[in-house]
Amino acid sequence: MPFSDFIGNRRIVDSIQRMLAEDRLPQTLLFAGPSGVGKATLVRYLAAAKHCTQAEADFCGKCGDCLRILALDLSKDEYVKEHEERVKLPAAKRGENPLILSTHSDFLIFPPDGPLRMIGIEQARQLNKAAQYAASTQGGRLFHIDHADRANDEAANSLLKTLEEPAPRLTIVLTAENAYELLPTIRSRTVPFHFSPLTTEEMAAFVEQRSDLSADERKALAGWAQGSPGRALSLDVDAYLARREHLLALLDTALGQASFAELIAHTDAIGRRQQEKISILVETLHGLLSDLLHLRLGSGRLVNVDIREELRELSERVNFEWVEKAARDLDELQRLERRNIQRQIAVEALAINWRQRLTLS
Template sequence: MTQQASTMPILPWHAPLWRHVAAGIRDDRVAHGVLIAGTPGVGKRRFARQVVAALLCRSRADDGRACGACAGCRQFAAGTHPDISRLTPEDKGKTIKVAQVRQFSHALHLTPQYETGRVGWIDPADALSISAANSLLKTLEEPPAGCHIVLISDRVSSLLPTIRSRCQLWTVPAADPATAREWLAEQGVDASQEDDDRLRSPLAVIAHQGDEVDQLLAQWDKDLLRLLARRANPVSVAERAYEAERRLWVDWLYRRCNDLMRASLVGQEDDTAQTNLARAAQRLGPRRLEAWSRRVAEVARMVDSNADWRLVVESVFIELSQQVADATQP
């Protein structure tokens, strides 16, 4: 379960449903069994993560969202929260088995470590075999006190009627095309060629374009490693970067800057690419990387300015190149 989405903004087309759900959480009107459904690409898993985060949070915000700062939120973000139990297929595309349901149900009956109670996560609920679904019924009918079980489904009709009837149904709506187009533009996704039907599932649009984004990020990573090894010209590297969507590039730049700083302090990883990054970071050292990180922060603040973006991008790579050169001086 990817936790970072728990503290992300509520998606625009989720807002009406979130207000309803947040009120239920605040007034303790959430059923023990919750079924979160919606067509692929509408963001139901992101919505479900935000629901689970709010249920486990010890100091929720005024809008009902998780605070992101309490001990429970920090553990949730790190994927180490002790009061979450997950039920997923052992192999992708396979069914969830009876034995898995029994282990899941047993875990839900363990004493929670926090007063917020335990949460069960079943994804996708559509993968429950008939026998596994029947095995789950007893837990849904007689759940432990303070426990919530969140089921996620692409096709509610595929679930046993007995499962559906024991859950509070929250259907995540499709996006309005105009809203989706505006939101996608904010994410740096060009949706000008997408028709209205496709735009009703904005996250599917992003997934469709994901391969192209992955290739772009891989090229930037390759350029960065070559620059750190003094095998690339910073102006040439900038040439391949400045035409990209600004926020996407700045997000990548921030993450790589953090990776370098972390590697300079912690050391190498097993992955070859990360090992190369760690070696370069250790050669530079925290002091030089801290100076460069300040420049990265300045660049991020200029993303919506009228500055010459080509020169801005060049400057960040030229400065890094200079830091690398200084670090190699005897």
């Protein structure tokens, strides 16, 4: 299972491999880019390559070191459950036992923890302490700070100590969706690699693995997953279609195609779909907005190819400025997610604001 198995972002993978071969891997790296494009996977591959006894500047995926390192995949059920269990603990208990995951003595992951999914000061202190120990094996050590943009200021400032003077033979990889949400003092100490969403062709390879879907659904899925193989593998098609129908109703109202009264049944349904996080609603809406813009400009690939005609009609009612402002509202909504806002009210507020902007423009 070598580096060549990694799908997408080939330039990044090649340069990592080249730096490994020439023994000039930077001590602190930043993998930035959208969720689900394989940032954490590449961190595991990198850790495996540093320890694999069977391959040079690559890894076999079969030796003991490889197996232990590759097993630490946080998207696995056992780690998702562990996080859910920790959310139930009082904050003080989590602080006493900071979350650090490891299946190999030289590979440690520091992921966000608790109901707010933050990296806290106790985890940063543990990292600083752990950084002082020497590696137990030839390959050196690798720490992965997962979602480093979720470190609060106190934790980030504490991490600076280790980043300013990295211990010998310690590699630290930070992953983050948005590099610019990191403190500039942290960002400037890393060598950044910016990951892109996958191309349509690259996505097709992933979508083939979904044998539970029809050929038509698989074809559409490559778009719905918005260039993210992680999403293509996990997307619940029925839930996506239901969610999209409600959000299309929101756009219909916002763009003056339907009355506000017609929207209520849909926002009501959104309010009842409690298991869906705000971030999932935002992501689906982002996809619809970007489609409107692409149709308007006559460029780019669509997320929702299967409803092209319906979207084309809507797109005739928007301009670039309207879409841009709407996308900014969504970013704001995403930021409010952690404050437990009432989603039905939030979605209705979007419809009202967007409709108002339409009449103004």
